[in-house]
Amino acid sequence: MKKVIVLAFAVLFAVAGSALAEEAGSTKTVSVKIQEKKANGKAWDAFGGGPDIAICVKTPKGKKCYPDGNDTMEILEPQCRDAFSCVFTGVYIEAPYEITVVDVDLAANDMAGTGACSGKCTLGLAEVEVK
Numbered sequence: 001m002k003k004v005i006v007l008a009f010a011v012l013f014a015v016a017g018s019a020l021a022e023e024a025g026s027t028k029t030v031s032v033k034i035q036e037k038k039a040n041g042k043a044w045d046a047f048g049g050g051p052d053i054a055i056c057v058k059t060p061k062g063k064k065c066y067p068d069g070n071d072t073m074e075i076l077e078p079q080c081r082d083a084f085s086c087v088f089t090g091v092y093i094e095a096p097y098e099i100t101v102v103d104v105d106l107a108a109n110d111m112a113g114t115g116a117c118s119g120k121c122t123l124g125l126a127e128v129e130v131k
């Protein structure tokens with residue numbers, strides 16, 4: 001009987017342990033595709049330029065942007081310049097989280113979309129895939 005109880009506890013701890021591991025967050029690859037025009041029908045940048053793509057991810061640990069910065073307005077360098085698609089690797093994801101897709105500009109960065117996304121989804125003018 002005692003053996004059975006010990007075994008039951010062992011199973012319980014194993015289950016609890018795996019649940020904790022899932023909550024603890026992990027690094028993922030985030031792929032982004034952005035529509036050719038802004039919501040107002042204009043090009044993302046002057047002279048018909050494409051967006052300069054960066055992302056920010058808000059998790060319980062705070063906000064982090066890729067490739068740099070801690071806020072959407074702080075990003076100075078895009079990951080992909082003048083491009084409509086971009087891949088970010090090593091992105092820290094921990095639920096609940098929110099992804100913001102940004103076109104980096106000299107004056108004020110344009111927002112392409114924001115929201116929660118697991119798997120594939122559309123956030124505003126951006127298609128986002130997390131895996």
Ligand SMILES: [Ca+2]
Nearest residue numbers: 044045105110
């Ligand atoms: Ca712009």
Ligand SMILES: [Ca+2]
Nearest residue numbers: 045052104105
């Ligand atoms: Ca830009």
